[in-house]
Amino acid sequence: MKHRPRWLQGLENPIFVRLYLAQTINLVGDSLTWVGLALLAFELAGEQAGTVLAGALTLRVMAFVVLSPIAGAIADRVDRKRLMIATHLARMGIVCLLPFVTQVWQIYAIVLSLNVFSAFFTPTYTATIPLVTKEKERSQAIALSSATYQLLGILGPGLAGSIAAFIGTRQIFFLDGITFLVASISIFRLPGELMVDRDRKTTQTVSRTLQDIRTGTSCLFLDPPIRYALALQLIAAIAGAEILVNTVGYVRGTLSLDKLEYGWVMAAFGMGATVASVGLGNIQKISPVLLTSIGAFLITVALLPANLVNLSGLLLLWAIAGVGQTLVNVPTQTAIADRVAVEVQGRVYGAHFAWSHLWWGFSYPLAGCMVSHFPNQNFFYSSLIGLALLAIVYLAFKPRNLDDLEDGLWHEHHHRHDEQHMHIHSPNTIIQDSHSHLHFHSITQATRSSQAS
Structure with a gap:
């Protein structure tokens, strides 16, 4: 039997294949959306299309x-x-x-x-990727x-x-609509339900949702x-926003x-980002702490x-930057999958998605400010800001010690307070009130393998 390359071995899982196909079709649809929107904005606003x-x-x-964060809470x-x-379908x-x-x-x-x-x-x-794949995949x-x-x-x-x-x-938007329909059909063909716990279906009240949001962010x-890793994503977002916002001005x-x-x-x-992603799929297990540190530095x-180079130099530098972007983002997702129990992952990924995009919401205006005040040194000064933050994060977190932490999983522990199950809580805790706590439990390799299967 012919074996796939290591970075394609996830495709041996038929459930992931259908999920991945839906994502790929969804990404094609996103490309149609944003290109169509750019053309439509120019059609309606002319030279003000960039503002739109x-x-x-x-x-x-x-x-x-x-x-x-709300989506993550509901997904669990x-x-x-x-x-x-x-x-x-929506x-x-x-x-x-459009x-x-x-x-x-x-x-x-509409946007x-x-x-x-x-x-x-x-x-x-x-x-859902960690939910449908085994640890080795x-x-x-x-x-x-x-x-x-x-x-x-x-x-x-x-x-x-x-x-x-x-x-x-x-007309491109109608084709875009077809991609969403095809992607939904691919997901519909997934067998059974995709529930993290089929035996626990709770009513999603406002208080329950707020508690779930706190759980995801706390984790x-x-x-x-x-x-x-989340702190390093802020540094990567500052550099990434500078590239996305100001490259066109530098080149043109x-x-x-x-x-x-x-x-x-x-x-x-x-x-550069693509090559790094393929490389991460091929290599054996490497510390996410090391990978994210290298990525933020690169x-x-x-x-x-960048403000001093010609086209050839910029091509090389931006390829290196793309590698760095992936080395920060992908190991962060892997770290969440490795250190958070499946039943909590939806909330944690939802919170992570929100916080990482908040970094970009801060970084886009910063990139605009840098090019306005330092039009000939914007890349240089943005790099200095990133390096200063990197030094602060390095000193504050001492990443050399993070790999020595115990291996384990964050999970949610549900219980009721009664005469047989007492803990020390605030005086306002009601006896027999059903609630949950977030705990980190050490986990042996055997336990992890059992859970992954």
Whole structure:
């Protein structure tokens, strides 16, 4: 029997294959959406199209920050299969409204609606990968998902632009709707339910949801390796926002090059990220703490000489930055999968998705501020800010000690307070009140293997 390359071994799991296919189709649809929106914005706003798209991106980030923790809480309590299908079908209906848009405010309203449902789908999908894969497949599945995201980030816009040129700007949104329908069918074909605990279906009240949000966020900040990785994602977001916001000005303005060269530079960034994702799927187990540290250093240092280089230099630097971006993001997802029990992962991934996008919400304005005040040294000073933060994080977290922490899992412990089960709590705790606590329990390799299976 012919064996797949290590980074493709997750595809030996038929349930993951269908889930991965749905994600891939979803990413193609996203490319169609954003290329179509850019063309539609130009059609309605002309030279102000950039302002329209900036507003749309801000709405996207805010939807993720506000709603992703709620999505994570719900994903741990309901059938994730139904939740993902519902988000796809809702987005299919919403995106099919775009051909009929005649005013800019309608773009904002539809983009906000689309990303409300995206905020529910993405963390649910991410949390479902560890649910449907075994431990030996998990890192490869996460890396493959990341590589596909990066690769379609490179190829998708070009493909979408070609389709738009062939069928028309407004018609592309109907094709986009079809991708959501096909993706929902792929998820529908998954066997059974995707419940983390089929025996525990609780009513999702407001107080229950708020408690679940606190649980997800608490787990992020209580676990030292995950907390360290989240801090490094802020540093990576500062550098990443600088690249996404200000590369076009440097290539088209400072270097006096054309759109084609700008496309090459951004493709280099995406290609570096893709190669790193494939590499992570091929290598044996390496400390996420080490990988995220290397990644944050690479993406930050890549900016340092960027204001002084020509096109060739920028291609190399942005490829290195892409590698750094992946080395921060993918091991962070793997660390959550390795250190958080399955029944809590939806809440933790939802909280992580919100906090990581909050970093980007802070970093985008910073990138704009840097280019406004230091137009010829914006990359250099952004790199210095990142390096200073990296030094502070390194001294505060002492990452060399994080790998020595005990191996284990955060999990939720449910119980009732009665005469047979007493703990020391606040005086307001009601006897016989059913509630839960977040605990970290050490876990042996045998226990982990049993849970993974």
